[in-house]
Amino acid sequence: xxxxSPFSRRDMxxxxxxxxxxxxxxxxxxxxxxxxxxxxxxxxxxxxRFDVGDLELTIVSDGNITLPTALEADNVPESExxxxxxxxxxNPDTVYSQMNVCLINTGDELILVDTGGGNYFQDSAGKLVxxxxxxxxxxxxxxxxxxxxGHPDHCWGVIDDFxxxxxxxxxxxxxxxKELDFWTSKDAASRLPENLKLFxxxxxxxxxxxxxxTTRTKADFEVSPGIRTIDSFGHTLAHQSVMVEQxxxxxxxxxxxxxxxxxxxxxxxWTPILDMEPQQAxxxxxxxxxxxxxxxxxxxxxxxxxxxxxxxxxxxxVFRWVPAQWEWQPKx
Ligand SMILES: [Zn+2]
Numbered sequence: 001x002x003x004x005s006p007f008s009r010r011d012m013x014x015x016x017x018x019x020x021x022x023x024x025x026x027x028x029x030x031x032x033x034x035x036x037x038x039x040x041x042x043x044x045x046x047x048x049r050f051d052v053g054d055l056e057l058t059i060v061s062d063g064n065i066t067l068p069t070a071l072e073a074d075n076v077p078e079s080e081x082x083x084x085x086x087x088x089x090x091n092p093d094t095v096y097s098q099m100n101v102c103l104i105n106t107g108d109e110l111i112l113v114d115t116g117g118g119n120y121f122q123d124s125a126g127k128l129v130x131x132x133x134x135x136x137x138x139x140x141x142x143x144x145x146x147x148x149x150g151h152p153d154h155c156w157g158v159i160d161d162f163x164x165x166x167x168x169x170x171x172x173x174x175x176x177x178k179e180l181d182f183w184t185s186k187d188a189a190s191r192l193p194e195n196l197k198l199f200x201x202x203x204x205x206x207x208x209x210x211x212x213x214t215t216r217t218k219a220d221f222e223v224s225p226g227i228r229t230i231d232s233f234g235h236t237l238a239h240q241s242v243m244v245e246q247x248x249x250x251x252x253x254x255x256x257x258x259x260x261x262x263x264x265x266x267x268x269x270w271t272p273i274l275d276m277e278p279q280q281a282x283x284x285x286x287x288x289x290x291x292x293x294x295x296x297x298x299x300x301x302x303x304x305x306x307x308x309x310x311x312x313x314x315x316x317x318v319f320r321w322v323p324a325q326w327e328w329q330p331k332x
Contacts, residue, residue, distance in 0.1 A: 045134035046127060048307040049330040052298070053246020055104055055226075056330070058135050059300065059307040062099035062116025063127040065153055069093055072263055073270035075278075081270075088262055095260065099153055100308035101128055102253050102300050103135070104244065106224055109143040113242055113253050114302065115157030115167065120202060128157055129167065142168040146223055147175040147214075148255030149236040150183035150203040151274070154302070158206040166210055174223050175207075176231070177216030178238035184208050193273060232257035232288060234281030235274065241288065251298045257281075257288050258312075259303045265289070265312070265319040289319045298324070 046061030072095055073081050082092035090096075102113040117125035129139050145168055147155050160167040182188055184207050189200035207214075215221075217240060219231040232241040235256045242253040258264045260272070268285045275281035292299050292312040301308045301321075310323040 046131040046306070047135035048309075048326070049135075050309065050324075050327060051331045052244050052251045053226075053249045055106055055244065055246055057244075057251070057300075058103040058105070058137075059309065060101045060103050060128060060131045060135055061306060062101050062131075062153075062157065063125045064099060065097050065117060065122045065125050067095045067097060069095055071095070071273045072260055073267070074273050075269075075271045076267075084263070084267070097153075097260075097303045098306045098308060099125060099128075100300060100302050100304065100306060102242075103132070103137070104224075104227065106227075109224055110137060110141050111144045111146065111224060111227065112142050112168065112171070113146045114148055114154040114255070115145060117153040118156040118159065118167075118206070119161045121152045121156050125153065126157065126161075139168050140170050142171045144223060145171045145173045146229065146240075146242055147173060147179075147207075148241065148253075148302075149179055149239040150175075150199075150207065151236065151256065152199055152202050154255070155183075155206050156202050158210055166213075171213075173210050173214040174217050174221070174229065175214055176229070176238035176240045177218065179236060179240070180207060180211065180214055180216060182237050184211060191276070196273070232284045234277045234279075234284040235259065236276050239284075249298070250295060251300065252288065252292055253300045253302075254288060255302055257284050258299075258301060261301070261304050261321050265321050266315070268318060290314075293319065 048059045050057055069081060069085065069092060070078060085092045099116055101116055104111040116128035119126040132139065157167060159165070183200070183203035188203065189197045192199055217229045219229070221229045223229065226245045228243050229240040230243050232239050232255065239255060239257060241255050241257055244251040244253070263270055264285055268289065269282055271278035271282065289312050291297070293314045296311065299310055299312055304310065304321065305323065310321055313320050313322050
């Protein structure tokens with residue numbers, strides 16, 4: 001059969017629709033057989049599957065957050081920061097930040113890396129469970145949760161805002177011991193700048209109830225075979241990232257050690273106010289990006305453009321983010 005162009009095919013469908021409408025005795029509207037539809041305000045469900053060796057990974061979106069640009073660098077003139085964002089076709093006044101939560105299915109366990117921001121932080125966040133369900137999993141199936149750090153967009157999803165109980169009721173947790181101690185101490189707020197003091201209140205509310213269910217990790221702690229934490233201090237006191245190794249395949253889940261595209265890559269020396277220990281954060285950022293580039297790791301970035309999977313390449317003395325292709329058929 002002769003191949004139809006998209007236009008002639010569409011015309012045929014319209015003609016078929018008209019014939020069907022007439023056969024059913026329906027009135028034909030003037031101008032168009034196929035009614036104009038209302039504008040839709042939803043996207044596809046926020047999950048994306050891929051494989052690392054025998055493991056099935058799913059990026060499950062918690063939605064997004066929006067932050068003032070000024071938080072992204074306090075050691076450069078604001079005009080320079082804004083010009084850089086504009087040159088990258090980004091809003092110079094607000095940072096639109098994805099929340100790419102990683103779910104690892106080992107076959108025996110479901111392991112979540114971070115819990116999103118819950119419903120108290122920003123209205124556009126707190127979509128994790130909804131998207132988890134769309135991906136075919138329920139909150140009570142989660143066995144383990146690795147928390148990279150105590151910031152709101154990563155741990156305020158621990159407690160269910162309605163039930164006031166853990167959102168993942170059957171899970172045990174893994175967080176660096178120093179990080180857990182800091183955010184569950186009464187004086188955490190005193191270590192934070194004025195505009196971030198609320199972070200301490202929310203972290204305490206979420207982390208204190210699960211303290212007894214939390215394993216205090218240190219560097220290279222094996223959460224499950226082939227899945228271990230790595231120290232990536234600086235963004236917070238004892239921030240941790242996650243390395244997944246399956247045979248020759250290696251994946252780095254950075255958490256917020258590398259957290260803004262393209263600032264973290266092209267200007268790794270710029271120090272965001274969100275980095276608690278700025279100089280240590282710069283060193284960690286460069287160390288992780290160098291490792292990712294040298295070892296050609298696959299990388300998941302919590303705040304990278306959705307779904308946040310890619311590679312890191314060197315670009316002179318700095319780096320660049322190379323997004324991975326969206327694959328429509330995971331191995332399964
Ligand atoms: Zn974050």
